[in-house]
Amino acid sequence: VQLQASGGGLVQAGGSLRLSCAASGRTFSSQTVGWFRQAPGKEREFVAAIIWSGGSTVYAESAKGRFSIPRDNAKNTVYLQMNSLKPEDTAVYYCAAMTTTIFSGRTYSSRSYEYWGQGTQVTVSS
Numbered sequence: 258v259q260l261q262a263s264g265g266g267l268v269q270a271g272g273s274l275r276l277s278c279a280a281s282g283r284t285f286s287s288q289t290v291g292w293f294r295q296a297p298g299k300e301r302e303f304v305a306a307i308i309w310s311g312g313s314t315v316y317a318e319s320a321k322g323r324f325s326i327p328r329d330n331a332k333n334t335v336y337l338q339m340n341s342l343k344p345e346d347t348a349v350y351y352c353a354a355m356t357t358t359i360f361s362g363r364t365y366s367s368r369s370y371e372y373w374g375q376g377t378q379v380t381v382s383s
Contacts (some may be wrong), residue, residue, distance in 0.1 A: 305337060347380050
């Protein structure tokens with residue numbers, strides 16, 4: 258499956274952005290789709306994930322209450338809706354997918370994901 262991430266940009270603190278991750282080549286039907294981010298000089302970190310088939314979601318502590326991960330079945334697209342953005346949310350954001358329909362410890366590790374989209378830059382100014 259090929260993933261195409263988009264929607265990044267520059268936003269002021271407190272603002273919102275919605276990132277998109279569109280799949281081509283196959284559907285997300287048996288996949289868990291995750292969002293990760295990587296700030297300069299830091300390791301890639303987990304942000305959120307959704308099990309496509311059931312819609313269950315899980316979030317990093319830093320994302321809880323501010324981010325959500327809706328999906329559009331018809332468009333085979335997963336989104337990362339980011340509200341109340343903070344300067345520390347500045348990073349390159351990546352979407353990824355792996356073939357599983359359950360959450361586990363693997364959900365939080367970037368090494369578990371088989372497919373990756375290109376990154377999209379999110380910059381939050383103070």
